[in-house]
Amino acid sequence: MTRIHKLRTKPTLLVVTSLAAMLAGLGARAESAxxxxxxxxxxxxxxxxxxxxxxxxxxxxxxxxxxxxxxxxxxxxxxxxxxxxxxxxxxxxxxxTNIRKSITGPQNEEAWSKLENSDWVRDGKESAPVVIYTFTDPNCPYCHRFREAAKPWIEAGRVQLRHVMVGILKQDSLPKAATILGAEDPESALHENQRSYENDGIAVDREVVSANHKRVTANNSLMSNLGLSATPSTFYKADDGTIAMKQGLPRPEELEDMMGSSQP
The missing domain is CATH 3.10.450.70 (Disulphide bond isomerase, DsbC/G, N-terminal)
Incomplete structure (x- = not known):
């Protein structure tokens, strides 16, 4: 009898214990739902x-x-x-604004610190108060147009574009990017590619490419790791102090926010 009694009561106790735990869980869930x-x-x-x-x-x-x-x-x-x-x-x-504050802002803050330590080419005065990072492919037509649109702010000394050179669009994109990064004067090489864009851009220097292609592949990896797939992809400080990001060519009405001032 004792044995049968134990076999009958043990499942009952388990059921009661399980129900109590479930009710406690439901109460906690309802409280926080x-x-x-x-x-x-x-x-x-x-x-x-x-x-x-x-x-x-x-x-x-x-x-x-x-x-x-x-x-x-x-x-x-x-x-x-x-x-x-x-x-x-x-x-x-x-x-x-709220998405940038709570989600993309913190993500972009982390990206900004990585961009600071990447291989980039300064375009504009070193003393310019506004710094903008942009992923640039030498063969990218939208990168070319973005640089043309930013030109008034750059020439006025208000903005410094930092071009994180990548090579993703064409077979000679990486060699061109490495030629620019490895040049004795990278900013001048960047401008040469800009000026001659319609005529196939900067001439590739194979010796320079051999010594600098890994710098470009590192930038390619950085761009991919940040989840970006289009050039230009541009990081800038918004008027609320958070870091914002724009993929693709900015619309004209977005430029003043990105550049931090009205057009000179």
């Missing part, structure tokens, strides 16, 4: 990084999903979520 409309997104894979008070009595959220930043807004009744950017009455993208 987001509103249902937000929890749906969390269960779909959104990792919430920060939340903030948003206009109209809403609560804003920023997070990541599969490594990409996302943003959404919980309505004041806490029953609905609006996904996407929010614009002010003046057209300012409030969402972009």
């Amino acid at each position: 987001h509103p249902d409309a937000v929890q749906v997104l969390v269960e779909q894979g959104v990792d919430i990084v920060d939340r903030f008070d948003a206009p109209g009595g809403m609560t804003g959220y920023v997070g990541t999903m599969q490594g990409r930043p996302v943003s959404f807004y919980l309505t004041s009744d806490k029953k609905h979520v609006v996904i996407g950017p929010m614009l002010s009455e003046t057209g300012k993208n409030l969402t972009e």
Whole structure:
């Protein structure tokens, strides 16, 4: 009898213990859970990084999903979520500011320190107050156009572009980038490529390439490790002090923010 009694009570005790643990877990989960409309997104894979008070009595959220930043807004009744950017009455993208502050800003701060220690070519006065890093392929038409657009700020001494030379677009991109990096005067070589861009750019110096090609491949790896796939990819300090990044050719209306001032 004793043996049978033990066999019957032992499972019962296990069940009671398991139920107690489950109830405790559910209580903790309920206490820390987001509103249902937000929890749906969390269960779909959104990792919430920060939340903030948003206009109209809403609560804003920023997070990541599969490594990409996302943003959404919980309505004041806490029953609905609006996904996407929010614009002010003046057209300012409030969402972009919050994503930059909480997600891309810290990521770009880390990238900035890596760029400082990379192989780059200074373009502009060393004393220029604004420093901008840009990944540049010698054969990239958009890099060429970006440099032309930035020219007024560079010549006015306001901006120093630091070209992180890469070779990814054409077969001779790496040799050209190595020729520029390894030149006795890299800035002059960069300008030569800019001036002669329409005529196939700078002439490749094989001896210089042999001695400097690893510097370019290191920049290629840096660009890839930062998750970038387009040139130019440009890092600059935004007006709120955070580090911002622009892939591709900036639009004309973006240039003044990137350069830190109106066009000279």
